[in-house]
Amino acid sequence: MRSLSSTLLAAQLKATRKPVLKVEVQAYGHPAKADAIQWQVFGWQKLHGDSTTQNHHGVALPSDGSLDRIRLSNTTIYHQRVTDPGPSSDYSNWTNLGNTIADSHLAIAAQGTEVIVAAAGASSLYRRESSDSGATWGSWVNMNNTRPCERGCAVAFKPNGDCAIVHASDVNDPTSLYIQTRTSGNWSTGLGQRGGDWEMEGLAMYYDGDWNIIALVIDGNYLSVVRMIYGDGDQVSAGTWGTDQKIGLGRARLDIAAQIAMRRFETGWSWTTRGRARYQPTYWEKRQAVIEALAGESLDVGGAFLTLPSSYPALLSLARENQPWLFRLKPGSEFIDYNWNKASNINTVAPYGLAIDTDATYIYATQANEVWRTAIPSSWEPPTQGDGPGSKTTITSSHILGVTERIEPEQPSELEVELDNSAGTYNSPGSGALANLKRGSRVNLHLGYRTSQDETSEVGRYFIEAWEYNRSPGQATFTVNCTDAWGLLQSFRFNKPVEWNVSSDDYTVYDLVELVMQAVGGTLSYKSRSSLITSLYPKLEVHAGESSASVISRLLALVPDVIYFWGLDAYIVHPQAADTPEYEYEFPKGAA
Numbered sequence: 001m002r003s004l005s006s007t008l009l010a011a012q013l014k015a016t017r018k019p020v021l022k023v024e025v026q027a028y029g030h031p032a033k034a035d036a037i038q039w040q041v042f043g044w045q046k047l048h049g050d051s052t053t054q055n056h057h058g059v060a061l062p063s064d065g066s067l068d069r070i071r072l073s074n075t076t077i078y079h080q081r082v083t084d085p086g087p088s089s090d091y092s093n094w095t096n097l098g099n100t101i102a103d104s105h106l107a108i109a110a111q112g113t114e115v116i117v118a119a120a121g122a123s124s125l126y127r128r129e130s131s132d133s134g135a136t137w138g139s140w141v142n143m144n145n146t147r148p149c150e151r152g153c154a155v156a157f158k159p160n161g162d163c164a165i166v167h168a169s170d171v172n173d174p175t176s177l178y179i180q181t182r183t184s185g186n187w188s189t190g191l192g193q194r195g196g197d198w199e200m201e202g203l204a205m206y207y208d209g210d211w212n213i214i215a216l217v218i219d220g221n222y223l224s225v226v227r228m229i230y231g232d233g234d235q236v237s238a239g240t241w242g243t244d245q246k247i248g249l250g251r252a253r254l255d256i257a258a259q260i261a262m263r264r265f266e267t268g269w270s271w272t273t274r275g276r277a278r279y280q281p282t283y284w285e286k287r288q289a290v291i292e293a294l295a296g297e298s299l300d301v302g303g304a305f306l307t308l309p310s311s312y313p314a315l316l317s318l319a320r321e322n323q324p325w326l327f328r329l330k331p332g333s334e335f336i337d338y339n340w341n342k343a344s345n346i347n348t349v350a351p352y353g354l355a356i357d358t359d360a361t362y363i364y365a366t367q368a369n370e371v372w373r374t375a376i377p378s379s380w381e382p383p384t385q386g387d388g389p390g391s392k393t394t395i396t397s398s399h400i401l402g403v404t405e406r407i408e409p410e411q412p413s414e415l416e417v418e419l420d421n422s423a424g425t426y427n428s429p430g431s432g433a434l435a436n437l438k439r440g441s442r443v444n445l446h447l448g449y450r451t452s453q454d455e456t457s458e459v460g461r462y463f464i465e466a467w468e469y470n471r472s473p474g475q476a477t478f479t480v481n482c483t484d485a486w487g488l489l490q491s492f493r494f495n496k497p498v499e500w501n502v503s504s505d506d507y508t509v510y511d512l513v514e515l516v517m518q519a520v521g522g523t524l525s526y527k528s529r530s531s532l533i534t535s536l537y538p539k540l541e542v543h544a545g546e547s548s549a550s551v552i553s554r555l556l557a558l559v560p561d562v563i564y565f566w567g568l569d570a571y572i573v574h575p576q577a578a579d580t581p582e583y584e585y586e587f588p589k590g591a592a
Helices: 006-012 256-262 283-296 485-491 509-520 548-556
Strands: 019-029 045-049 057-060 067-073 076-082 095-099 107-111 114-120 125-130 141-143 152-157 163-168 177-183 199-207 211-219 222-230 245-253 269-273 276-280 301-307 315-320 323-329 340-345 355-358 362-367 370-375 388-394 400-406 414-420 442-449 456-472 475-483 498-500 523-526 540-542 562-566 569-573
Touching: 019 400, 019 456, 057 355, 057 362, 067 107, 067 362, 076 114, 107 163, 114 152, 114 163, 125 163, 152 211, 163 199, 163 211, 199 301, 211 301, 222 301, 315 355, 323 362, 414 442, 414 456, 456 485, 475 485, 485 509, 485 548, 509 523, 509 548, 509 569, 540 548, 548 562
Parallel strands: 057 107, 107 152, 152 199, 301 355, 523 569
Antiparallel strands: 019 388, 019 442, 045 370, 057 067, 067 076, 076 095, 107 114, 114 125, 125 141, 152 163, 163 177, 199 211, 211 222, 222 245, 269 276, 301 315, 315 323, 323 340, 355 362, 362 370, 400 414, 414 475, 442 456, 456 475, 498 540, 562 569
């Protein structure tokens, strides 16, 4: 409730009284404006591009902030470490990390400062490790009782440092999958074979209670995306395999028979039908058909990669018709539910897909010749705080011809101040004596009554949006048009999609209202508030271009509370039937 002086209280009770008003214009430093609107959920920035030949590749982000990339060129594995990845970094230097089989898959992963690379030897799987974020490397280690990984490979870590490598091979049985696990520093010694019906053409994996795997498989004449789980006690019993499930992210007709015929492969088992010899292609011929399609033809599905950000749902990168797409696991669902959504295209050509990994702020997507980056949606922060109120100037009362105030609940309220400009006093706003009179400045409206001291009380704070000049015979006016906090909130548009409480309960309704208020430099406190506003954690998605006023309105629709503004200071109130009545202090109707 606003407090009035005893003289003003006495003056407003008189049968006859004359109103007095005062208008101040005060300099005001607002937060920096938002950057250009980013309409898609991810705003990809290309950090680097060159003419390096595309081939199998991978990326990892150790905890020191460096970017570690690997790529295959013929039979050579190349490694790159960029210590501070950004737009001005050098992504051109590569070092030879060793040799592998041509056209073979390889993989890289990091946790803390440990980095592991896995690649194929002639007859088994090899790994190479770094303990200093890829700065130096140990020797290649031949992993006994393994197969090569020319048909697929993925590495992932558990939070406790345990590790797993999953891989697929042409050797002996191309429909099997193999997994080696490291527990408490010791690698498993068995073959880790998982029999199955799938011919692999790519693998990706991350850990989240279980070893979660995405496999690209040859399914008849199709390439399909299949979800696999090697249990660790979360959704699937430890040491067992869950039931495979095809997921609808890509089921592309490869037409293997046509690919085989086009290349005149004739080494497979043959039979005769209608007088013509037919050939059942071997596993090797099918594999070669895929390799050659990757090398120059439009293979529809390829390059699967997975990552699990620390504060965002799991992400899957997958190439469709050589175009990379990023899918997000639906918030609240598990990997076993195979519920991927929020597909986002990255505008480049990537037949081997884009490898992805994340740090606390960014998602990096790379291939042999490119590096891309986008901010994780949940990392949105309000613009830099402005300076707030500064010096102020009082408008000469004799210049004020009229004041019109239009107040709307939960909508922009407006103030118009009409000034006499017959002497050209307001011809140069923003300069000289009118330095404070500029767009964004705060206008403080004071109302009162004629007393011995002509007392007033401040009743409203608005912000200048525009002004206009008007001329008529014998009159020239200068009108200042102002809006309130709701108007500023409506003008602020989110420059990117924002998602809150997607992975965990981070913000209550009250917290979110306070965060959004900061977008325009506002603050939030309360006179009273409901228990719900501080206990409800809504999963909220904000679309690019949506106004902060719209977001606050949506939040307040979830709770019984209302919001009031005093300039950019916002107050939450929980209305109750027993509340003490209050009143507004204003000019009497029809006052002269």
